[in-house]
Amino acid sequence: MGRQKGSGSMGPTRSTRLPRSLDEWFGSRLALRPEASPSELLVSLIHGGLRLREGYMAIHRRQLEHYASKGLNDELSTYFVCLLDTFGPEYVDHLKRWIAADGIIVPPNLGDMQRDRT
Secondary structure (H helix, E strand, O other): OOOOOOOOOOOOOOOOOOOHHHHHHHHHHHHHOOOOOHHHHHHHHHHOHHHHOOOHHHHHHHHHHHHHHHOOHHHHHHHHHHHHHHHOHHHHHHHHHHHHHOOOOOOHHHHHHHHOOO
C-alpha cells in the first residue's frame, strides 16, 4: 500500500493554482509573443520579476542612496552588479544618472567594476 499523500518529509501538499486574473495576464503576454514558448516567456518574466513590483525603480534608487550616503561601497558595488545582471547596463546607467542629478556621489570606480562584468 502506498503512503498517504502529503505524509512525506515536505509536509502536506499545497495547491499551486494561481488566481484567474494572473492566468489571464499571462495569456495576454503569450498572445503578444506567439513565437515564444510558454516556458520561455515564463523564465523571462521570472528573470525580470522585480519589474512587476510597483515602484521598483524608486526602491532601487532608495537602496543605492542609502549605501552611497553611508559610504558602504562594497554593498553599493554588489547591488550595482546584481542590477546589472538582472536589468542590464542601460538600466544601471539610468539609475546612476538619476542619483547623480540629485547630488548623490557614487565613487567612479564602482561604475568601472560593474562595466567589467558586461
